[in-house]
Amino acid sequence: MKQSIYSLLEKHFQQQTNLEEEQQIEQFKQSKLQEYIVLKNLWQSNASINITDFDAEKAWKKVIKSQTNRKSIAPLRRIAAVAIVLIIGSLLAFYLMQRHNDPVMMEAYTQAQQIDSVLLADGTTVWLNRNSKLYYPKKFNGESRTVKLEGEAFFAVTKNPKKPFKIATNHSTVTVLGTTLNVNTDSLKTEVTVSTGKVNVKSAFSESNINLLPDDVALATKSGVIKSQITNPNYLSWKTGVFLFEDTPLRDVVHDLNTFYAKPIILDKDLEDLQFSARFEKTEQKDILEILKITLNLTIMETPNNYEIN
Secondary structure, three states: OOOHHHHHHHHHHOOOOOHHHHHHHHHHHHHOHHHHHHHHHHHHHOOOOOHHHOOHHHHHHHHHHHHHOOOOOOOHHHHHHHHHHHHHHHHHHHHHHHHHHOOOEEEEEOOOOOOEEEEOOOOOEEEEOOOOEEEEEOOOOOOOEEEEEEEEEEEEOOOOOOOOEEEEOOOEEEEEOOOEEEEEEOOOOEEEEEEEOOEEEEEOOOOOEEEEOOOEEEEEEOOEEEEEEOOOOOOOHHHHOEEEEEEEEHHHHHHHHHOOOOOOEEEOHHHOOOEEEEEEEOOOHHHHHHHHHHHHOOOEEEOOOOEEEO
């Protein structure tokens, strides 16, 4: 059993594998389905488990030794059963050992109509956007402060030069000392926008990395990491409720408003290029829509689930 397959399995469970690697995983599943299922269940039960340290060869050697010491060779089915039991036992022992050594992991999450904040053990504050998850330790041990993000969050990181703060996503590792930044990640990309301080963004798929300063933006995908400048003044509107529009196409106006207000706005495609200018600060959604209606001579209909602009 090659140890490298476990590195691929970690990437696979994090949805970071390419097509060629997925083919190797599929071959492993076909030949060792039970072991794959056990590893997957262990991974899902604790996001911090490191399966690359697991040595399955020892379990197989136990199987071989137990069979060669017998006077007669057991049927193949019995050998397979013994192998599965020993591997599962080894995996469970390994898992429990890691659970004992690793810090207690916590999980914070938000739902479709919820924005929430989390205060971490080091004093860092994290604001979670809707439908987002943050995995973090109850106490930061070791040489870094590492959390994992799914979705979007704004971080106000407490400065500690001796222990950098790291944000793990599917596409990158974001390293900061003490700064404020916004991280938005999904299955296709991770976008990092820096408000204050200095940030490093390293690709999860290569050695490429870039440094960011205030008003810089990094886009991390499976292809690598690229840097640009902030073009949307409303990138933090989901958190602040403050919007600035200057001759902004209506499609972008609606997109930005939908990041903050719970009831979505649906726009007729024929109206997407209309331009609108205004500034709003935690203004009631109905008031904004009334201003849009009067300014651009629109028809707006409210339904139980959304607003429709025609």
